[in-house]
Amino acid sequence: MKKRITLFLFALLLGVSMSSYSQIAVQADTIYTMEGNKIVNGIVLVQGDKIEAVGSASEIEIPSGYDTHKTSVVTPGLIDAHTVVGLAGIYNQDSDQDQLETSSAIQPHLRAYDAYNAREELVDFVLNKGVTTVHTGHGPGALASGQTMIVKTPYNTVEKGVLDSETTVAFTLGSTVGRYFDKPGTRAKGVAMLRQQFIKAQEYLEKQKSGEKPNKDLKMEALADVLNGDLTAMITAHRANDxxxxxxxxEEFGFDMILDGAAEAYLVLDEIKEAGVPVFIHPTMTRTYGDAKNASFTTASKLAEAGISFAFQSGFESYVPKTRIILYEAAIAAAYGLDRETALHALTKQPAQLLGISDKVGSLAKGKDADLVLFDGDPLEYTTHIKSVIVDGKVVKK
Structure with a gap:
């Protein structure tokens, strides 16, 4: 993944003084650090924008002058493994729908960074539901719809919040592509078109390696980055054959891949595991029609049982308010057999690891970004409320 633009860099450029941030102590009945066993009667200390210490109340004393918050349960900030918020807007108008460009079926060079609206109401909506980091960008529907990025949700410009400006290229296989484009008309045609473009990208790379300087081609640059591992291929495919x-x-082109959606993953678990491919699982409560008509409430638990890495996503929704909430999707998966702590892991540390940002977010440990969600009860119970959200050491929701 390309770490071209980081939150730290922009903090320096904007002259943000980390020492001006408050000192915070969070005392909780239960802390899910995602670094091991949960801590009962624990404390998290925050200094500036980082976690200073995590441990039991018997080990950590709250220093004087710290702003203390008491709550029932604390988790790391939630991470949406795949969404389109910031490109898709809450009102479903042409002016706020930038997640899919329909002028061509293959456009891997479109950058999410150039379309993301940090002030979009949907971004604030998911922040208030505990989602502090999103992997967002161009959505499913095209053979190659464009690129994705990773950004934190409280900031009012993309420059301030971005963690990774270019993360994956979003691809789609299946009948959905025919809904928006005349070509391809069939699955076989679509795959042939993609293979041809990858072959061209291989030739483009070979010219570069041989010392030639081909005319710069943004489409070929993006596909070449997939082939050489700088970008990951995120392929949306629901049916087992797709x-x-x-x-x-x-296997043919040797790129790194994340399987997205995967409504019928339970039919090909052995094949997915053998390929070593992780899954951004479809929203548990996704509407079961089209290619996703055979989606199941138990797919998450089956992936876990098979030892396949997965994370929860809100995905793309065509209706207002244009997004789902990953916490609720995980709760339903837990109700249908997924271990509850595994569900929390798939909302926090697991997506951080799969997206290559686990050195910053996804768990509560000394030196990591101070992103926390404070609950008044079990996070996976519908009656539980979020009391506070802390991002980079600042209370952004009370």
Whole structure:
């Protein structure tokens, strides 16, 4: 992944003084650090924008002058593994729908960074539901719809919040592509078109390696970055046959891949595991129609049982308010057999690891970003409320 633009860099450029941030202590009945066993009667200390200490109340004393928050349960800030918020807007008008460009079916060079609206109401909406980091960008529907990025949700410009400006290229296999484009008309045509573009990208790379300087081609640059590992291929595929096609493309061209959606993953668990491919699982409560008609409430638990890495996503929604909430999707998966702590892991540390940002977020440990969610009860119970959200050491929701 390309770490071209970081939050730390922009903090320096904007002259933000970390020492001006408050000192915070969070005391909780239960702390899910995601670094090991939960801590009962624990404390998290925050100094500036980082976590200063995490441990039991018997080990940590709250220093004088710290702003103390008492609550029932604390988790790391939630991470949405795949969404389109910031490109898709809450009002579903042409003016706030930038998640899919329909002028061509293959446009891997479109950057999410150039379209993300940090002030979009949907971004604030998910922040208030505990989502502190989103992997967002161009959505499913095109063979190659564009790129994705990773950004924190409280900031009012993309420059201030971005963690990774170019993370994956979003691809789609299946009948959904035919809904927006005349070509391809069939699955076989779509895959042939993608393979041809990857072959061109291989030739483009070969010219570069041989010392030639081909005319710069943004489309070829993006696909070349997928081939050489600078960008990951995130392939949306729901039906078992489309999932297998995605695995064949990975094997043929040797790129890193994340399987997205995967409504029928439970039919090809052995094949997914053998390929070593992680899954951004479809929202548990996704509407079951089209390619996703065979989606199941138990897919998350089956992935866990099979030892396949996965994370929860809100995905793309075509209706207002244009997004789902990953906390609720995880709760339903837990109700249908997924271990509850595994569910929390798939909301925090697991997506951080899969997205390559676990050195900053996803768990509560000394030196990591101070992103915390404070609950008044079990996070996976619908009656539980979020009391506070802290991002980079600042209370952004009370």
């Amino acid at each position: 999932i297998m096609t995605a695995l064949r493309l990975k």
